[in-house]
Amino acid sequence: xxxxxxxxxGKEMVDYVADYLENIxxxxxxxxxxxxxxxxxxxxxxxxxxxxYEDVVKDIERVIMPGVTHWHSPYFYAYxxxxxxxxxxxxxxxxxxxxxxxxxxxxxxxxxxxxxxxARSKIVKLIQTDHPDRSETDIISxxxxxxxxxxxxxxxxAGLIGGVRMKKIPTDSKFSVRGAxxxxxxxxxxxxxxxxxxxxxxxxxxxxxxxxxxxxxxxICNAEKIxxxxxxxxxxxxxxxPEFRPLLNGIEFADSFNFNPHKxxxxxxxxxxxxxxxxxxxxxAFKIEPLYLKHDHQESGNQSHWxxxxxxxxxxxxxxxxxxxxxLKGLQAYIRKHVGLAKEFExxxxxDQRFEISADVVLGLVCFRxxxxxxxxxxxxxxxxxxxxxxxxxxxxxxxxxxxxxxxxRTTESRHVREAWSHISHLASELLQELRH
Amino acid sequence: xxxxxxxxxGKEMVDYVADYLENIxxxxxxxxxxxxxxxxxxxxxxxxxxxxYEDVVKDIERVIMPGVTHWHSPYFYAYxxxxxxxxxxxxxxxxxxxxxxxxxxxxxxxxxxxxxxxARSKIVKLIQTDHPDRSETDIISxxxxxxxxxxxxxxxxAGLIGGVRMKKIPTDSKFSVRGAxxxxxxxxxxxxxxxxxxxxxxxxxxxxxxxxxxxxxxxICNAEKIxxxxxxxxxxxxxxxPEFRPLLNGIEFADSFNFNPHKxxxxxxxxxxxxxxxxxxxxxAFKIEPLYLKHDHQESGNQSHWxxxxxxxxxxxxxxxxxxxxxLKGLQAYIRKHVGLAKEFExxxxxDQRFEISADVVLGLVCFRxxxxxxxxxxxxxxxxxxxxxxxxxxxxxxxxxxxxxxxxRTTESRHVREAWSHISHLASELLQELRH
Numbered sequence: 003x004x005x006x007x008x009x010x011x012g013k014e015m016v017d018y019v020a021d022y023l024e025n026i027x028x029x030x031x032x033x034x035x036x037x038x039x040x041x042x043x044x045x046x047x048x049x050x051x052x053x054x055y056e057d058v059v060k061d062i063e064r065v066i067m068p069g070v071t072h073w074h075s076p077y078f079y080a081y082x083x084x085x086x087x088x089x090x091x092x093x094x095x096x097x098x099x100x101x102x103x104x105x106x107x108x109x110x111x112x113x114x115x116x117x118x119x120x121a122r123s124k125i126v127k128l129i130q131t132d133h134p135d136r137s138e139t140d141i142i143s144x145x146x147x148x149x150x151x152x153x154x155x156x157x158x159x160a161g162l163i164g165g166v167r168m169k170k171i172p173t174d175s176k177f178s179v180r181g182a183x184x185x186x187x188x189x190x191x192x193x194x195x196x197x198x199x200x201x202x203x204x205x206x207x208x209x210x211x212x213x214x215x216x217x218x219x220x221x222i223c224n225a226e227k228i229x230x231x232x233x234x235x236x237x238x239x240x241x242x243x244p245e246f247r248p249l250l251n252g253i254e255f256a257d258s259f260n261f262n263p264h265k266x267x268x269x270x271x272x273x274x275x276x277x278x279x280x281x282x283x284x285x286x287a288f289k290i291e292p293l294y295l296k297h298d299h300q301e302s303g304n305q306s307h308w309x310x311x312x313x314x315x316x317x318x319x320x321x322x323x324x325x326x327x328x329x330l331k332g333l334q335a336y337i338r339k340h341v342g343l344a345k346e347f348e349x350x351x352x353x354d355q356r357f358e359i360s361a362d363v364v365l366g367l368v369c370f371r372x373x374x375x376x377x378x379x380x381x382x383x384x385x386x387x388x389x390x391x392x393x394x395x396x397x398x399x400x401x402x403x404x405x406x407x408x409x410x411x412r413t414t415e416s417r418h419v420r421e422a423w424s425h426i427s428h429l430a431s432e433l434l435q436e437l438r439h
Numbered sequence: 440x441x442x443x444x445x446x447x448x449g450k451e452m453v454d455y456v457a458d459y460l461e462n463i464x465x466x467x468x469x470x471x472x473x474x475x476x477x478x479x480x481x482x483x484x485x486x487x488x489x490x491x492y493e494d495v496v497k498d499i500e501r502v503i504m505p506g507v508t509h510w511h512s513p514y515f516y517a518y519x520x521x522x523x524x525x526x527x528x529x530x531x532x533x534x535x536x537x538x539x540x541x542x543x544x545x546x547x548x549x550x551x552x553x554x555x556x557x558a559r560s561k562i563v564k565l566i567q568t569d570h571p572d573r574s575e576t577d578i579i580s581x582x583x584x585x586x587x588x589x590x591x592x593x594x595x596x597a598g599l600i601g602g603v604r605m606k607k608i609p610t611d612s613k614f615s616v617r618g619a620x621x622x623x624x625x626x627x628x629x630x631x632x633x634x635x636x637x638x639x640x641x642x643x644x645x646x647x648x649x650x651x652x653x654x655x656x657x658x659i660c661n662a663e664k665i666x667x668x669x670x671x672x673x674x675x676x677x678x679x680x681p682e683f684r685p686l687l688n689g690i691e692f693a694d695s696f697n698f699n700p701h702k703x704x705x706x707x708x709x710x711x712x713x714x715x716x717x718x719x720x721x722x723x724a725f726k727i728e729p730l731y732l733k734h735d736h737q738e739s740g741n742q743s744h745w746x747x748x749x750x751x752x753x754x755x756x757x758x759x760x761x762x763x764x765x766x767l768k769g770l771q772a773y774i775r776k777h778v779g780l781a782k783e784f785e786x787x788x789x790x791d792q793r794f795e796i797s798a799d800v801v802l803g804l805v806c807f808r809x810x811x812x813x814x815x816x817x818x819x820x821x822x823x824x825x826x827x828x829x830x831x832x833x834x835x836x837x838x839x840x841x842x843x844x845x846x847x848x849r850t851t852e853s854r855h856v857r858e859a860w861s862h863i864s865h866l867a868s869e870l871l872q873e874l875r876h
Contacts, residue, residue: 003525005457005461006457008456008525009457011529012453012456012457012532013450013453015529016445016446016453016532018533019445020442020443020445023445030827031828032824032830055526058526070539071539072537072539074847074849074850076848076850076852077828077855077859078830079831080845081832082672082702082804083702083803083845084538084701084702085538085705085706085708085849086538086705087440087761088442088444088449088764089492089495089764089765090535090757091449091532091707091757092445092448092760094532094757096499096756097753097754097757098456100459100507100756101510102507119600138602139602142576143574143577163556165579165601235519265519266519267522268527270531272752287599319530320526320527320528320531321527323526323527324527328524340520390467390468391467391514392516393469407516408518408520410511410517411514411515412511412523412524413460413463422516
């Protein structure tokens with residue numbers, strides 16, 4: 003769907019929304035269906051080929067609406083109100099178009115925290131089974147969680163919030179955590195009387211898109227009863243392409259897995275998908291059930307028990323639109339195009355002797371720098387961002403100040419990448435020239 | 440704005456969005472402005488009178504766009520991608536129209552948790568200043584937090600997640616926590632060696648919209664160095680009407696305050712507003728700063744340090760549209776209309792000798808029941824909800840099973856309320872008749 007078609011479809015949707023709201027009181031306020039009704043109405047798998055928008059729209063009344071509780075019907079008097087107005091909807095359209103992340107990306111953060119809290123609750127119960135006399139606070143005070151020294155800052159924050167020790171495992175020359183590095187720390191910590199309980203592996207780190215070696219780490223975690231959570235916030239989307247699936251080897255050892263379709267799968271912010279191997283682990287950690295939330299299908303999937311807020315927006319709707327309108331093939335093509343553009347940028351950098359590549363380019367991220375001091379690269383980055391033509395952020399890799407070139411926009415083409423490179427190269431020439439004089 | 444105007448404005452917005460995205464590469468990718476640039480461009484206060492939509496739209500380019508980082512520009516290569524597609528935007532329009540809360544309302548939950556974690560971090564630092572030898576885990580194991588026995592389930596969950604004791608303070612005959620009740624528990628707990636540190640007061644409880652007596656509770660909390668958080672998730676919106684402001688007396692003692700504009704202020708889900716008296720208390724609890732998030736305005740308001748996820752959607756945009764399009768007067772009229780409808784329903788119930796009112800009707804919620812057993816009321820509720828004409832949920836008040844009639848929809852009119860009552864009354868007659876035979 004291009005902008006021209008969006009003009010047409012958007013206007014149709016505006017009419018559909020207005021019709022829906024003008025006639026909402028004619029609809030039955032509360033659905034008749036049983037949980038699970040959707041299963042027979044939708045295919046088992048996301049479509050391979052893109053579908054037509056007409057087919058998607060037809061399914062709104064056939065598939066979605068029969069399951070909707072019409073919160074904005076004047077016959078709805080349950081709970082408390084949830085606000086709704088035309089101006090707010092207009093603003094949300096604009097908000098979706100701008101699609102900015104204020105201040106940065108997130109919500110994989112919440113998944114990490116949830117996994118850590120579930121793991122904490124599980125280990126406490128496990129230890130108390132053998133030692134009923136040990137208090138929860140005593141056990142928590144001995145717990146220790148681990149992540150890569152390249153892990154996202156939200157992992158450290160999860161430890162802080164959960165009130166547990168969090169240790170960083172050193173990475174190898176590819177910025178990956180290896181089994182031996184984890185094993186060494188585990189032995190030291192067990193010897194010191196600590197209780198290892200959680201390891202957050204990263205597939206696609208934020209600084210350099212490095213992959214922790216989960217084929218080595220997974221068996222260790224499973225043997226030591228350590229919950230292995232996988233944060234694949236960015237890279238997770240790429241696993242829809244068979245050629246990237248080997249990066250996912252070892253996934254069978256994971257207790258939980260998270261990725262953000264809102265990063266690289268064309269689903270507008272926010273939409274973060276979390277998978278948990280054993281549902282009861284996570285429900286047990288959060289469940290509290292007042293009368294006003296009791297209903298007839300308690301056990302069949304009240305996801306309020308899976309997270310910190312009770313409420314969640316209807317995010318799956320946009321995922322469903324996107325999967326159908328692009329099809330697996332369209333989404334794969336999109337991922338491959340971005341990876342191709344990153345490779346193109348990489349070869350432009352490699353062809354310039356003044357620059358070096360700082361980490362393997364596996365997906366859509368290129369880490370590069372001018373050969374030379376960190377100060378030099380800091381100045382270069384400052385000039386790039388001050389010029390306001392393109393926007394980059396830095397990272398630190400093995401003590402070096404490195405520039406990150408992440409292919410981001412849906413509309414980025416080869417010409418934009420080449421233009422960006424020629425701009426960077428020009429600013430570098432100016433800078434090096436000045437320094438020579 | 441009615442549905443007819445939304446049809447027109449929605450289509451204009453679709454064109455604006457399409458134009459924006461078709462021409463995004465012509466815009467400067469990263470803004471020139473300094474933090475604070477907005478202050479001089481917008482009025483100090485929300486408008487009293489509704490503004491015209493044209494005026495709001497004019498301000499998009501004048502006020503908003505100069506501050507936007509265009510994440511979807513093909514010249515944006517920072518961080519990682521944030522997804523964006525036309526189908527996802529169409530789905531979000533529909534999602535906004537349906538505006539359902541799956542499964543229930545929330546995000547005040549997150550505010551409570553954040554406040555509790557900030558309070559936990561503050562008390563630990565405070566105690567460690569005097570006793571540098573006491574470990575964090577030792578202190579946390581002695582902490583105790585409090586809330587009303589009527590508080591929302593999320594308060595209990597916050598205690599669970601924060602790993603601290605959470606005690607419920609008994610309420611009086613109006614379902615309010617009073618100063619003496621808190622004082623009594625505090626004395627017992629101090630005597631037992633515990634450390635009281637957090638009290639979550641509720642203004643407008645979920646079961647019956649009761650108000651904790653913060654004029655009594657606030658001075659106790661302040662004197663005892665207990666963080667007082669106020670959860671006004673539903674009732675908070677009503678405080679824009681002067682006649683409801685007395686319910687807010689004692690607010691000056693609060694350390695933090697939260698309400699949900701997405702409940703009762705016409706801003707679509709989700710949008711929860713939190714205020715904290717001392718900013719450094721909350722920043723200190725969460726701050727972690729990797730290089731890829733460093734920027735030139737570190738201290739001027741990076742709100743990533745104020746919450747669990749790093750990222751947040753651009754929610755203020757819909758608030759801004761709503762405030763301007765309704766004006767204070769329009770929003771006040773909306774609140775008053777709902778309260779009036781609740782009063783109307785209350786008088787219908789009161790006129791029927793078979794029923795009783797179970798709690799004072801202060802805002803838009805009426806708690807009522809058939810005089811008689813809990814079983815009788817459970818059957819009545821079951822029949823009401825099975826008929827699918829209206830939708831209600833129950834609550835428990837002083838051991839009684841009670842029906843909650845919450846005025847919810849923006850479009851609810853007197854005729855809907857009267858129709859709902861005649862439906863309930865009819866089902867009650869049928870039920871009582873059957874029991875007589």
